[in-house]
Amino acid sequence: MNETMTVIPIKPLSVNAAFQGRRFRTKKYDQYEHDLLFLLPKTAKKYGKEPLRITFEFGISALQDLDGCLKQTLDILCKKYSFNDRYVMEIKAGKTIVKKSKEFLAFRIETI
Numbered sequence: 001m002n003e004t005m006t007v008i009p010i011k012p013l014s015v016n017a018a019f020q021g022r023r024f025r026t027k028k029y030d031q032y033e034h035d036l037l038f039l040l041p042k043t044a045k046k047y048g049k050e051p052l053r054i055t056f057e058f059g060i061s062a063l064q065d066l067d068g069c070l071k072q073t074l075d076i077l078c079k080k081y082s083f084n085d086r087y088v089m090e091i092k093a094g095k096t097i098v099k100k101s102k103e104f105l106a107f108r109i110e111t112i
Contacts, residue, residue, distance in 0.1 A: 004108060005057060008039050011103035012058045012069035033076050036105075040080045047083035050111045053090040059097075059104035066095040073105060081109065 010032075018029035054077070058069045070093060078085050089112060098104070 005055065005106040006041060006108065007104055007106040008036065009104050010035055010039060012060055012064075012105050013072055014064055014068040015071060016068065018072045029072060032072065033079075036073070036076050037080055040077070043081065045081070047081060047087070047109070047111065049084075049087055051089045052083065052087050053092070053110045053112045054088055055108045055110075056091070056093040057104075057106040058093065058095050059102065059106075060095060061100065061103075062097045064095075066093055069093075069105075073107075077107065077109070 013028060013032040018026060018032070020026050054074070056070065056073065058064075058066060060066075060069065070091070074085055074088070074091075077083075096104075
């Protein structure tokens with residue numbers, strides 16, 4: 001993990017836990033969004049319509065899929081930092097296998 005990344009001590013939520021049936025948000029998704037919005041650092045940076053690169057590192061169990069963490073986490077970052085994900089041109093994501101209760105999310109947003 002890169003030292004310049006922001007690290008949030010929260011278990012990334014999988015798509016299966018985030019939605020039920022025909023993509024209705026679950027209570028787990030609502031709680032994850034609430035918790036993550038609270039934990040994410042405030043920033044004065046506004047991204048506007050600039051092309052962006054986002055790097056993620058998910059500290060999750062060996063059984064959890066890496067790609068299952070991406071969509072809802074990206075949507076919450078968009079909400080917190082007021083940018084539209086259509087301007088995300090690159091996503092780099094990695095998985096670190098951790099023990100239960102040691103889960104984390106690390107990320108970096110850059111203009112390109």
